[in-house]
Amino acid sequence: QSVLTQPPSVSGAPGQSVTISCTGSSSNIGAGYDVHWYQQLPGTAPRVVISRNNNRPSGVPDRFSGSKAGTSASLVITGLQAEDEADYYCQSHDSSLYGAVFGGGTKLTVL
């Protein structure tokens, strides 16, 4: 059971927008630690698409955005494209573990 909670799946048609939520607790997101989002394509390692709540690394399309409030965070993908179909994970730091905690992952299906 993952420390951070994500919906197992979301879907949307090409061109539409989807939102993936991530809920934590007072020892991680609620403690003020940043949330990072990863995209994982089949057979590959996760790669950062949003860091520090709302920052896009170089090379990530501006269709990806993030936000954080309280004990939760969200990843929004607008203008869905077929290439966005992947698993998405949120991650934060936890003061109890003094290490990284992850969400269980959300499978995005582009219809």
Next chain:
Amino acid sequence: QVQLQESGPGLVKPSQTLSLTCTISGASINSGGYYWSWIRQFPGKGLEWMGYTYYSGTTHYHPALKSRMSISEDASKNQFSLKLHSVTAADTAVYYCAMQMDTSLAIDYWGQGTLVTVSS
């Protein structure tokens, strides 16, 4: 550009020790300021941080694994290694080595991952 590469056996028998090594290129494990981690991904796809080494050998482990794991560094080979003792089928996973600049920052660099199956 930092690159990480895991190596080690893909099959381990129950009760034995899982041993993996991560070879680093593009950065020095001796340079300090980086956290070198092991993260695993179970077949059901959940990710679990296992532990890290930093500042030339200081380590920190996930409490649930602390009693049966260790991470060590070999600066001469620019590598760090994982040992996980007394493995069971529940330890079957893809094991990643990874690097981040600080524990609160994103995990920017990941190895390609290596599947380790625990089975007799």
